[in-house]
Amino acid sequence: ANSLSTAWRLFKNLSEEQQRYEKQLIFEHPAFGKLCQQLLREARRMMRGDLVFSLHALVNLGVPQNTLLVQTLVRVCQEKLNQLDNRCISVLATTLAGMDKDKNVSALQAGLQLLVEQRISSIRDIFILQNLIKCLGKDAPVFLKKKLEMAVVRGIDGLTLPNALRMFLALAAMNYCSLPILNPCSKKIQENVHDVPFRQLILILEACRTLQYHNVKLFSALADYVNSTAYLWDKRQIILFLSVCETLGFQPTELLDIFAEKMTEDPDFLNLKNLLIVLRVYSRLNHVPRVQKHLFFETLHSCLNKCLPQISNTELLKAVYSLAILGYLPHHALDELLQKDSKGELTLSDDPKEQSTMMLRCVKTCMELDSPSFTKPAFVLTKNLSSLVSLNLRKAQEALIELLGDENMFLQNVQLPYSYHIDFKIRMDSDRKKVLPIAAADDHPDSRVQRLAFLFAPMSAFCLGTAHPQGKLAMKKRHLNKLGYHVILIQNKKFQKMENEDAVEFLKRKIYSEDAFSFPEATVQDNN
Numbered sequence: 001a002n003s004l005s006t007a008w009r010l011f012k013n014l015s016e017e018q019q020r021y022e023k024q025l026i027f028e029h030p031a032f033g034k035l036c037q038q039l040l041r042e043a044r045r046m047m048r049g050d051l052v053f054s055l056h057a058l059v060n061l062g063v064p065q066n067t068l069l070v071q072t073l074v075r076v077c078q079e080k081l082n083q084l085d086n087r088c089i090s091v092l093a094t095t096l097a098g099m100d101k102d103k104n105v106s107a108l109q110a111g112l113q114l115l116v117e118q119r120i121s122s123i124r125d126i127f128i129l130q131n132l133i134k135c136l137g138k139d140a141p142v143f144l145k146k147k148l149e150m151a152v153v154r155g156i157d158g159l160t161l162p163n164a165l166r167m168f169l170a171l172a173a174m175n176y177c178s179l180p181i182l183n184p185c186s187k188k189i190q191e192n193v194h195d196v197p198f199r200q201l202i203l204i205l206e207a208c209r210t211l212q213y214h215n216v217k218l219f220s221a222l223a224d225y226v227n228s229t230a231y232l233w234d235k236r237q238i239i240l241f242l243s244v245c246e247t248l249g250f251q252p253t254e255l256l257d258i259f260a261e262k263m264t265e266d267p268d269f270l271n272l273k274n275l276l277i278v279l280r281v282y283s284r285l286n287h288v289p290r291v292q293k294h295l296f297f298e299t300l301h302s303c304l305n306k307c308l309p310q311i312s313n314t315e316l317l318k319a320v321y322s323l324a325i326l327g328y329l330p331h332h333a334l335d336e337l338l339q340k341d342s343k344g345e346l347t348l349s350d351d352p353k354e355q356s357t358m359m360l361r362c363v364k365t366c367m368e369l370d371s372p373s374f375t376k377p378a379f380v381l382t383k384n385l386s387s388l389v390s391l392n393l394r395k396a397q398e399a400l401i402e403l404l405g406d407e408n409m410f411l412q413n414v415q416l417p418y419s420y421h422i423d424f425k426i427r428m429d430s431d432r433k434k435v436l437p438i439a440a441a442d443d444h445p446d447s448r449v450q451r452l453a454f455l456f457a458p459m460s461a462f463c464l465g466t467a468h469p470q471g472k473l474a475m476k477k478r479h480l481n482k483l484g485y486h487v488i489l490i491q492n493k494k495f496q497k498m499e500n501e502d503a504v505e506f507l508k509r510k511i512y513s514e515d516a517f518s519f520p521e522a523t524v525q526d527n528n
Contacts, residue, residue, distance in 0.1 A: 001046070001049075001050035001051075001053050001054045001057075003035060004035070004039075004053070004054050004057035004058060004061070005053050005054075005056075005057050007026065007057065007061065008056070008057040008060050008061055011023070011026075011060075011061060012060065023061065023062055026061065036063075036069050039054060039069060039073075040068065040069050040072060043072050043073055043076045044076055044079075046076075048080055048083050048084050048085070048088050049085075049087075049088055051073065051076060051077060051080065052077065052084065052088045052091050052092050052095070053091060054073060055070070055073040055074065055077060055092070055095055056091050056092075056094065056095040058070060058073070059095050059098060059099060060095075060098070065099055065100055065102070065105075066102075071104055074104045074105060074108055075104055077092060077108055078104070078107060078108045078111055081108070081111050081112065081115055082115065084115070086119065086122070086123050086125065086128050087128065089112065089115065089116065089119070089128075089132070090127075090128040090131040090132060090135075092108075092112060093112060093116075093131060093132055093135035093136065094131060094134075094135050096108060096109050096112065096135065097134070097135040097137065113136065113140065113141075113144065116132055116136065116144070116148075117144055117147065120144075120147045120148060120151050121147075121151070123151055124151075124154070124155055125155075126152065126155050126156075126158065126159065126163045126167075127163065127166075129148060129151055129152050129155070130152070130163065130166050130167045130170040131170070132148060133145075133148050133152070133167075133170040133171060133173070133174050133176070134166075134169065134170035134173040134174065135173075136148075136174065137173055137174055138173070138174055138175040138176070140174060145174060145176045145178075149176075149178045149180065149181060152167070152178075152181050153180050153181065156180075156181065156184050159184055159185065159188055160188075161188055161189065161192045161195060161196070164184075164185040164186075164188040164189055165185075165189065165196065165200050165203075165204065167181060167182075167185050168182070168185055168189075168203070168204050168207040168208075169203060169207055171207065171211060172206070172207035172210040172211055175210060175211070176211075177211040177212060177213050179213075182211070182213055182215070183215075186215050186217070186218045189204065189218065189221075189222075190217065190218060190221040193221050193222060193225045194225060196222075196225075198233065198237055198241075201222055201225075201226065201241065202240060202241065202244055204218075204222065205219070205222065205241075205244040205245065205248060206244060208248065209244070209247055209248055214248070214464055214465075216250070216464055216465035219245070219248065219250045219252075219464070220252075223241075223245065223250075223252035223254075223255050224254075226238065226241055226252075226255060227252065227254050227255040227258060230255070230258050230259075230262075235259070235262060235263070235266075235269050236269070236274065238255070238259050238262075239259075239274055239277055239278060239281075241255075242255065242256065242259065242277075242278075242281045243277050243280075243281060245281075245285075246280065246281040246284050246285055248464060249284075249285075249460065249462075249463055249464045249470065250463065250464040250465075251285045251286075251287060251463040251464070251466065251468060253287070256281075256282065256285070256287045256289070257289050257290060257291075260282075260289040260292075260296050261289070261292075263278070263296075263299060264292060264295050264296060264299045267299050267302070267303055270303045271307075272307040272310065272311060272315065275300070275303050275304065275307060275319070276315060276318060276319060276322075278300070279300065279318070279319055279322035279323065280318070280322055282322070282326065283321075283322035283323070283325040283326050283471045284325075284470055284471045285463055285470065285471070286325075286326070286463070286468065286469060286470050286471045286473075286474040288326060297323070297326075297328045300323065300328075300330075301323075301328075301330045301333075304319055304323075304330055304333050305330075305332050305333065307319075308332070308333060308336060313340055313345060313346055313347070314347075314356070316333060316336065316337055316340070317337060317346065317356060317359055317360060317363075318359070319333060320333050320334055320337050320363055321359040321360075321362060321363055324362060324363045324366035324367075324370070324475075325362070325366075325471040325472065325474075325475050326471070327366070327370050327475070327478060329366065329367060329370060329371075334363070334367070337360075337363070341360065346360065361419070362472075362475075365418045365419075365479065366475070366479075368418075369418070369478075369479045369482045369483075370478075370479075370482075374482060376482065376483070376484050380416060380417065380483050380484060382411075382414050382415065382416055382425070383414070383415040388413070389412050389413060389423075392456075392492060392496070393412075393423055393424075393456055393492075395495070395496060395500075395503060396423070396424065396454070396456055396490075396492075396495065396503075396507075397412060397424075398500070399500065399503040399504045399506075399507050400424060400426075400507060402500075402504050403504050403507055403508055403511075404426070404435055406437075408437050408438060409426065409435055409436075409437055409438065410424050410425060410426045410435075410438060411424065411425040411426075411438050412424050412425075414453075416480070416483065417483070418479065420476060420479065420480065420483075422453040422454065422455060422480070422485070423454050423455055423456050424453075424454040425438075425451065425452065425453055425454070425485075426438075426451075426452045426454075426511070427449050427450070427451055427452075428449070428450040428451075428452065428511075429448060429449070429450070430448045430449070430450065432450060432512065433512075435511070436449065450486060451484060451485050451486065452485065452486050452487075452488060452511065453480050453485040453486070453487050453488070454488050454490065455473070455476070455477070455487060455488070455489050455490065456490050456492040456495065457469070457473055457489060457490070457491065457492060458491075458492060458493065459491055459492075459493050459494075461473040462491060467489070467491065469489060473489070477489060488510050488511075490510070
């Protein structure tokens with residue numbers, strides 16, 4: 001047992017290439033065969049620790065699971081399961097987590113789960129508990145997850161940074177979002193963020209995504225740390241960090257600005273893979289640097305042009321789509337995309353909701369509405385889809401009726417050109433003092449009328465913890481402005497939580513506020 005464990009400890013610190021070479025040497029060594037034969041003979045007479053650690057070492061050294069030796073050790077562990085102490089249980093759980101399911105392994109896992117359930121109240125060691133959480137995995141029954149949670153919470157006061165980091169990963173492996181555990185772990189990480197290795201930062205964010213644990217304070221602390229030490233990191237590391245932030249819908253504003261500056265100073269590191277990630281991040285998070293934004297777009301445009309000879313059709317569509325979302329149309333790449341579309345080289349579905357079809361339609365809409373030659377139409381043809389509103393807009397409908405006094409003072413469920421849809425529409429006089437009735441001839445030109453479009457959007461359409469709209473919603477707002485609408489964005493989840501009186505007052509402020517009528521700054525397309 002000591003020989004095998006020592007071999008494993010030496011083996012695991014080698015590189016993958018060295019491991020392949022050493023593994024072959026170990027398996028071909030005559031003493032290894034004799035050791036395995038002796039282990040097979042002595043298995044039932046071994047001490048519990050030796051038994052468990054031998055199985056752990058053999059599995060991790062890569063001895064095939066279907067061998068007589070491994071299967072024998074699994075069966076003997078099952079026979080001696082009740083004799084195992086907590087440390088042995090932890091090691092055995094780790095071993096089984098790395099093995100394929102078969103009859104003996106499944107039987108041992110079931111027995112181990114029952115034993116953990118019986119012993120859980122006596123386990124105080126946080127390391128053992130987090131190991132059990134990780135190894136029992138997402139298939140563990142809910143009641144056992146709850147028991148493990150309670151056991152961890154009992155010992156959470158002695159939490160160290162390494163334990164906090166491992167606990168995040170363990171809960172992610174179990175796919176169990178336990179706030180009583182995650183919140184103290186998060187606090188510990190925030191307090192000691194400067195001691196967290198970069199790879200662990202990424203793993204924490206990925207665990208948060210798995211667990212749908214949206215802790216803005218934690219994300220901000222990690223982003224601030226990377227931002228303050230940006231000079232230490234390779235640009236590819238920062239891209240990786242930003243990419244994980246994007247999947248969480250979190251906008252690390254200062255870091256995005258700093259990276260944009262680094263990119264414009266030295267764009268040569270941007271290969272096609274990195275370029276596509278950068279485009280996706282900035283477009284989804286709807287982020288354009290505060291300064292030198294034209295240089296930012298020109299740099300991305302130039303890098304995209306260099307990649308055109310080797311880019312696939314799908315990648316080309318994604319790249320142009322990402323830039324279009326931000327209001328920038330890359331001419332050369334766009335021409336190539338349209339040529340491929342006209343030749344039928346783009347693989348598109350007849351389903352308008354299919355991603356590629358939707359992206360190409362979006363690009364074509366941006367070509368028209370974001371063009372400098374586009375002028376606000378005298379009137380926009382609209383269609384009232386239905387007088388019925390969805391359940392999650394019923395409260396807004398009732399608040400508007402109470403505020404305006406009549407259903408004839410607004411339209412609901414309105415369809416616009418370019419496949420755009422607005423939840424509610426109202427008309428106001430030019431002084432923005434009075435709401436006008438919705439007339440049958442509403443779509444005819446009238447310079448004295450202001451049109452308001454209400455969009456009640458889900459929280460997922462905004463960057464996490466902010467009212468900053470993500471890319472597609474920001475693009476929709478920009479395009480509705482071009483069509484002559486003043487757009488009011490409302491986070492529907494927050495609106496639903498308001499008392500009725502507060503909801504009415506909230507809409508009143510939105511309708512009569514000067515901010516409701518401020519258009520966004522000019523598009524970046526003025527050079528196109």
